[in-house]
Amino acid sequence: MVPMCQRITSKPASPMIPNSSYEPHVRARRPGGRPDEKPKYRVLVHRRFLMYYNELADRVGLKQAQQFWDHVSQDPGNPDPIASTCFLRGRSGRPKGPGWSRTIHYEVSSSARIDYQYHDAYTTEPDSDPHPVVAILTINYSSH
Amino acid sequence: MSDVIFLPTDLASKRLEFLDAARNGQARLRDKDGTSLVMLPESRLRLLETLAKWWQAYMRLESFLRRTELPRASELGELAWLRSFERDDLEEFMSELHDALVAATADEDTVALDDCIRAWRITARQLEDPLRRSVLVGPHVPEDYVEASEPHDSE
Numbered sequence: 001m002v003p004m005c006q007r008i009t010s011k012p013a014s015p016m017i018p019n020s021s022y023e024p025h026v027r028a029r030r031p032g033g034r035p036d037e038k039p040k041y042r043v044l045v046h047r048r049f050l051m052y053y054n055e056l057a058d059r060v061g062l063k064q065a066q067q068f069w070d071h072v073s074q075d076p077g078n079p080d081p082i083a084s085t086c087f088l089r090g091r092s093g094r095p096k097g098p099g100w101s102r103t104i105h106y107e108v109s110s111s112a113r114i115d116y117q118y119h120d121a122y123t124t125e126p127d128s129d130p131h132p133v134v135a136i137l138t139i140n141y142s143s144h
Numbered sequence: 145m146s147d148v149i150f151l152p153t154d155l156a157s158k159r160l161e162f163l164d165a166a167r168n169g170q171a172r173l174r175d176k177d178g179t180s181l182v183m184l185p186e187s188r189l190r191l192l193e194t195l196a197k198w199w200q201a202y203m204r205l206e207s208f209l210r211r212t213e214l215p216r217a218s219e220l221g222e223l224a225w226l227r228s229f230e231r232d233d234l235e236e237f238m239s240e241l242h243d244a245l246v247a248a249t250a251d252e253d254t255v256a257l258d259d260c261i262r263a264w265r266i267t268a269r270q271l272e273d274p275l276r277r278s279v280l281v282g283p284h285v286p287e288d289y290v291e292a293s294e295p296h297d298s299e
Contacts, residue, residue, distance in 0.1 A: 008231065023245060028222065039294075042291070043291075043292040043293075044289035044290065044291060044292060045290060045292040046279055046288050046289055047289065047290050048275060048279065048288070049279075049286055050290060050292075053292055055269060056295050057295040057296060062295060062297050065295035068295075069294045069295055073154055073294070079190060086262065086263045086266060087263060088263070088266065088267045088280070089233070089237065089240070089263050089264050089267045090229060090232070090233035090236050090237065090264075090267060091230070091232065091233055091280075091281045092267050092270060092271060092277075092280040092281055093267065095232055096283065096284035097283075100284065105263075105267075105270070105278065112265075113270075115270060115276075115280065117186070121260065124286055127181055135284070135289055136241075137279050137280060138270065138275075138276040138279050138280060140269075140270060140273070140276060
């Protein structure tokens with residue numbers, strides 16, 4: 001099985017983030033060999049939900065999983081033309097900090113939902129280059 | 145309120161006028177015993193029922209939040225799904241619900257109200273799980289995030 005998430009370990013970790021696998025200057029590749037657009041947004045997932053993310057294609061089918069990927073990696077701030085989305089409310093919906101969006105709840109299927117925020121100019125340290133990022137906060141596979 | 149009041153005998157002789165009045169909002173009919181009856185489009189009846197239900201819920205919740213302690217699930221009844229929320233979230237819900245009710249009443253359309261309730265119910269569901277809750281309401285910690293790549297076929 002090809003892993004859906006990868007940890008990049010070829011470069012040293014950021015000095016600000018010891019032992020972090022996150023590298024801000026390496027874009028995620030588009031696996032599968034399809035010559036589509038490069039991702040505009042780096043896509044990150046909370047490590048506690050990495051296992052769930054790895055199951056996404058098996059859970060909802062490759063087509064829907066890739067549709068989610070295309071949405072968040074290209075245009076996470078606009079409504080998806082197919083999937084249902086909404087902002088979470090209350091504290092759960094508030095931006096995680098300056099520059100972060102509100103939390104968007106994306107229904108990949110009737111039994112798979114993903115919450116994410118995006119940041120158009122994210123930096124991991126004060127002097128680093130700003131880059132657009134999507135952070136997947138949670139994944140929920142229970143049906144409503 | 146319609147000025148025209150139909151009589152039971154009009155249901156035969158003025159059937160089309162009666163139905164037109166109902167279709168256009170409401171048709172009033174005075175029964176033989178004096179009871180006033182109204183026929184109206186079902187969509188309007190549903191709108192009025194929905195608004196009445198949620199205004200009532202709003203008032204009930206408002207009275208709960210005047211107390212120091214948060215309402216228990218048994219007190220919330222149909223609104224027990226709100227038990228996932230802390231006080232500040234409940235107050236935000238109340239404020240948004242009020243705005244949605246005013247908009248729905250003015251628009252004679254429950255779209256804004258439905259969207260509001262749906263989003264809060266979804267949020268409550270996401271908060272039911274302790275892990276999801278901790279990530280959703282917790283601060284952003286960069287070290288907690290790892291690179292995700294596009295979904296692949298597992299074969």
